[in-house]
Amino acid sequence: MAKQRTHIMVCGGTGCVSSQSLEMIETLKALIADRGYEDEVGIVKTGCFGFCGQGPIVKIHPDNVFYVQVKPENLAEIVDEHIVKGRIVNHLLYQEPTSLKHLKRHDDMHFYKKQYRIALRHCGLINPEDIFEYIAYGGYEALGTVLTDYTPEQVVANIKASGLRGRGGGGFSTGLKWELTAKSASDQKYVICNADEGDPGAFMDRSILEGDPHTIIEAMTIAGYAIGASTGIIYIRAEYPLAIHRLKVAIEQAEINGLLGDHIFGSNFSFELQIKYGAGAFVCGEETALIHSVEGSRGEPTKKPPYPAVEGYHGKPTCVNNVETFANIPPIVLKGADWFKRIGTPTSPGTKVFALAGKINNVGLVEVPMGTTLREIIYDIGGGIIGGKAFKAVQTGGPSGGVITKADLDTPIDYESLKAIGSMMGSGGMIVMDEDDCMVNIAKFYLEFTQDESCGKCTPCRIGTKRMYEILTKITEGEGTREDLRKLKTLGHMIKDSALCGLGQTAPNPVLSTLHYFADEYDAHIDAKHCPAGACKALAKYDIDPEKCIGCTACARVCPVQCITGQPKMRHTIDAAKCITCGACYTACKFDAVIRP
Amino acid sequence: MSDIFSHEKTQERLDTLNAFIDAQANKNDALIAVLHRAQEIFGYLPSELQLYIARKLDIPASKVYGVVSFYTFFTQKKRGLHTISVCMGTACFVKGSEKVFHAFTETLGIKNGETTADGKFTLRDVRCIGACGLAPVVMVDDKVFGHVKDADVEAIIAQYAEKGSE
Numbered sequence: 001m002a003k004q005r006t007h008i009m010v011c012g013g014t015g016c017v018s019s020q021s022l023e024m025i026e027t028l029k030a031l032i033a034d035r036g037y038e039d040e041v042g043i044v045k046t047g048c049f050g051f052c053g054q055g056p057i058v059k060i061h062p063d064n065v066f067y068v069q070v071k072p073e074n075l076a077e078i079v080d081e082h083i084v085k086g087r088i089v090n091h092l093l094y095q096e097p098t099s100l101k102h103l104k105r106h107d108d109m110h111f112y113k114k115q116y117r118i119a120l121r122h123c124g125l126i127n128p129e130d131i132f133e134y135i136a137y138g139g140y141e142a143l144g145t146v147l148t149d150y151t152p153e154q155v156v157a158n159i160k161a162s163g164l165r166g167r168g169g170g171g172f173s174t175g176l177k178w179e180l181t182a183k184s185a186s187d188q189k190y191v192i193c194n195a196d197e198g199d200p201g202a203f204m205d206r207s208i209l210e211g212d213p214h215t216i217i218e219a220m221t222i223a224g225y226a227i228g229a230s231t232g233i234i235y236i237r238a239e240y241p242l243a244i245h246r247l248k249v250a251i252e253q254a255e256i257n258g259l260l261g262d263h264i265f266g267s268n269f270s271f272e273l274q275i276k277y278g279a280g281a282f283v284c285g286e287e288t289a290l291i292h293s294v295e296g297s298r299g300e301p302t303k304k305p306p307y308p309a310v311e312g313y314h315g316k317p318t319c320v321n322n323v324e325t326f327a328n329i330p331p332i333v334l335k336g337a338d339w340f341k342r343i344g345t346p347t348s349p350g351t352k353v354f355a356l357a358g359k360i361n362n363v364g365l366v367e368v369p370m371g372t373t374l375r376e377i378i379y380d381i382g383g384g385i386i387g388g389k390a391f392k393a394v395q396t397g398g399p400s401g402g403v404i405t406k407a408d409l410d411t412p413i414d415y416e417s418l419k420a421i422g423s424m425m426g427s428g429g430m431i432v433m434d435e436d437d438c439m440v441n442i443a444k445f446y447l448e449f450t451q452d453e454s455c456g457k458c459t460p461c462r463i464g465t466k467r468m469y470e471i472l473t474k475i476t477e478g479e480g481t482r483e484d485l486r487k488l489k490t491l492g493h494m495i496k497d498s499a500l501c502g503l504g505q506t507a508p509n510p511v512l513s514t515l516h517y518f519a520d521e522y523d524a525h526i527d528a529k530h531c532p533a534g535a536c537k538a539l540a541k542y543d544i545d546p547e548k549c550i551g552c553t554a555c556a557r558v559c560p561v562q563c564i565t566g567q568p569k570m571r572h573t574i575d576a577a578k579c580i581t582c583g584a585c586y587t588a589c590k591f592d593a594v595i596r597p
Numbered sequence: 598m599s600d601i602f603s604h605e606k607t608q609e610r611l612d613t614l615n616a617f618i619d620a621q622a623n624k625n626d627a628l629i630a631v632l633h634r635a636q637e638i639f640g641y642l643p644s645e646l647q648l649y650i651a652r653k654l655d656i657p658a659s660k661v662y663g664v665v666s667f668y669t670f671f672t673q674k675k676r677g678l679h680t681i682s683v684c685m686g687t688a689c690f691v692k693g694s695e696k697v698f699h700a701f702t703e704t705l706g707i708k709n710g711e712t713t714a715d716g717k718f719t720l721r722d723v724r725c726i727g728a729c730g731l732a733p734v735v736m737v738d739d740k741v742f743g744h745v746k747d748a749d750v751e752a753i754i755a756q757y758a759e760k761g762s763e
Contacts, residue, residue, distance in 0.1 A: 014726075014727060014728050014741070015728050015730045015731055015743070017741075018728060018731065018740070018741030018742075018743060019731075019743065051730075052728070052729070052730020052731065053730045053731075055730065055731075197727065198724075198725075199725075200685075200686030200687045200688070200724050200725035201686050201687035201688045201725060201729055202725075202727075203725075203727035203728070203729055206727040238633060238670050239670070239723075239726055239727075240727065241739070276626075276629070276630070277629065277630065277633055278668075278670075279629055279632070279633070279668030279669070279670035279671060280668050280669035280670035280724070281667065281668050281669065282724070293629065294626065295625070295626055296625065296626045296627060296628035296629050296630070296664070297628070297660070297663075297664065298663050298664055298667040299667065299668070355688075355729060357687070357688035357729040357730070357732060358687070358688055358691045358692070358732075359691060359692075363688075363729065363730045363732070364730055395687070398687065429687065429688075431687045431688055431691060433691055437691055442691075445687070445690055446687075449724070453724075455667070
């Protein structure tokens with residue numbers, strides 16, 4: 001193979017693929033061949049770079065130049081200017097929203113500067129469909145070490161000592177889970193990877209599976225060795241076709257190369273992997289529900305104990321871990337528990353991947369050490385709020401979590417601190433909201449989701465969330481009463497205490513949390529029949545078009561509640577909180593300046 | 598009654614499904630996998646097909662129905678030629694996917710889960726397809742459209758309306 005001087009890395013993650021990045025790879029190949037550089041320049045289809053909001057992304061290696069929002073018509077320019085002449089194409093560089101500077105290098109960008117990548121270490125770096133690239137970056141070395149030098153007990157002890165906790169949301173000690181499963185005596189045990197990423201707004205598991213599938217295979221095999229299982233099952237959403245494809249390719253390559261199957265690395269340990277598809281049920285993120293789904297049944301949870309570590313898949317001891325959790329295993333094995341513990345906070349070592357989305361400039365996946373503050377994530381990495389609007393809240397933990405307000409932006413993030421402020425880590429979705437988002441409407445949105453996803457097995461969740469959703473609908477339509485607020489709270493606490501599984505127990509959180517932090521917004525909806533954010537359509541009020549208003553004062557004179565103010569010949573404004581939507585101003589205006597709700 | 602078994606290629610389709618079922622190592626676990634395959638082959642899972650699968654796997658039809666109705670991925674109604682899925686995940690929701698969805702219902706004249714009279718389009722909402730960086734996102738069949746505004750809706754529909762049935 002000829003030694004290549006440059007690699008053009010093109011993102012092959014879902015976000016960029018939907019913007020034709022795969023077709024662009026073909027175009028690039030043709031262009032490079034046409035210019036006669038096919039021996040010197042390689043084109044690599046990589047996993048997700050994480051900066052999805054700026055896709056499609058093309059990175060030139062080793063120059064470390066990062067091109068964003070590349071379109072097919074830009075490719076010839078990149079090849080002719082950058083590859084042939086060595087000149088950077090300035091207009092395709094990332095422009096920082098705050099300084100408006102064009103940044104050449106990947107590591108100059110604030111989005112990447114504060115990140116510390118463990119779980120995402122290979123994403124955007126290697127070709128996920130080539131096992132040898134994974135191996136070149138130290139892949140399967142951890143598995144080799146474990147199988148040749150460690151006893152299963154030592155592996156468990158090592159993971160336990162690292163303090164790694166479940167990244168799917170629960171935060172349970174991974175080492176302890178392994179230990180419990182290892183200690184359960186049985187002829188057959190199972191390792192299951194939970195890749196049924198159901199939290200709307202979180203897509204880190206998808207990115208890892210698409211960008212670095214071998215790391216999951218390696219980690220599951222290590223887990224199998226540690227707990228004494230010879231079969232692993234990856235339970236993945238059917239809605240992730242690209243991730244499924246890459247996993248299949250990776251499993252096949254691992255089998256061909258003797259890294260899966262019988263007598264791995266010449267040891268006595270054998271391990272096989274299967275893929276099972278989910279079918280769109282949020283509750284299947286709960287481990288007992290997931291196991292029932294793997295068994296081909298309705299994904300309804302069952303009471304714990306018995307825990308899956310004792311009685312899981314087909315009644316056998318089963319260890320269920322999330323994708324991101326697994327992605328941390330090989331580095332911990334290679335670099336040691338002490339290395340891992342030095343990152344993050346004492347109770348939550350390591351890093352966490354967050355999916356930053358919503359009203360934020362830099363949308364994408366970010367991996368930061370635990371203990372990083374929300375302010376750093378939103379303002380330094382995320383580049384602040386779109387259009388310079390005012391930050392209102394950030395929702396973490398998805399439908400199970402809560403909102404975090406400005407007052408808590410400096411809280412260092414870990415499992416405990418988020419819980420203390422009424423939210424939770426969850427799987428890492430982070431939705432940023434600005435002044436235009438109505439918190440009552442957001443709470444309603446989440447309740448609609450959980451109500452829809454409730455499996456219906458237990459009454460508190462099935463009926464309780466439905467009632468809560470109805471009350472919230474009533475409030476957003478201006479029919480709410482004080483009594484409704486009291487009911488919401490009582491009902492919320494009751495569901496939390498009495499629901500069968502994690503879905504129900506956490507479903508009231510978005511409501512309780514917004515009730516706590518944004519009581520004034522609920523009050524406005526109920527007392528003044530006013531939506532401060534202007535998002536609830538039923539409560540929309542009359543408004544005045546500043547372009548058309550000439551300040552004739554006609555509207556102000558007819559307003560029965562005196563909610564229109566303004567000097568003669570100056571633009572008038574309506575105080576929406578006082579407006580009773582009688583329409584008198586609309587009729588009075590001769591200049592078509594009053595806008596009807 | 599659906600016309601699921603009156604299609605000219607019915608036997609061919611059933612043979613494919615039978616081969617898949619017979620290849621399952623563990624029939625107890627296979628139901629969801631079989632339903633995925635059946636939906637791929639037939640497009641939807643009406644009760645006749647559910648009954649067929651139940652008999653083939655030797656399990657109660659009620660169990661098959663229980664699973665089909667539990668998971669949102671499975672559909673018991675025939676879909677249009679193209680399925681338009683509007684993402685209603687949180688990231689898309691705060692970026693205004695409700696407006697986009699509304700524009701689709703207005704333009705197509707159908708509600709969520711319905712199919713247009715000419716059988717061309719089925720409209721549905723989906724919970725996050727994991728492309729939050731492109732919010733709001735619309736998926737037509739397997740193709741993802743990112744940063745969709747309500748004004749883009751007509752153009753998206755037009756693109757597929759022309760294609761006709763093939």
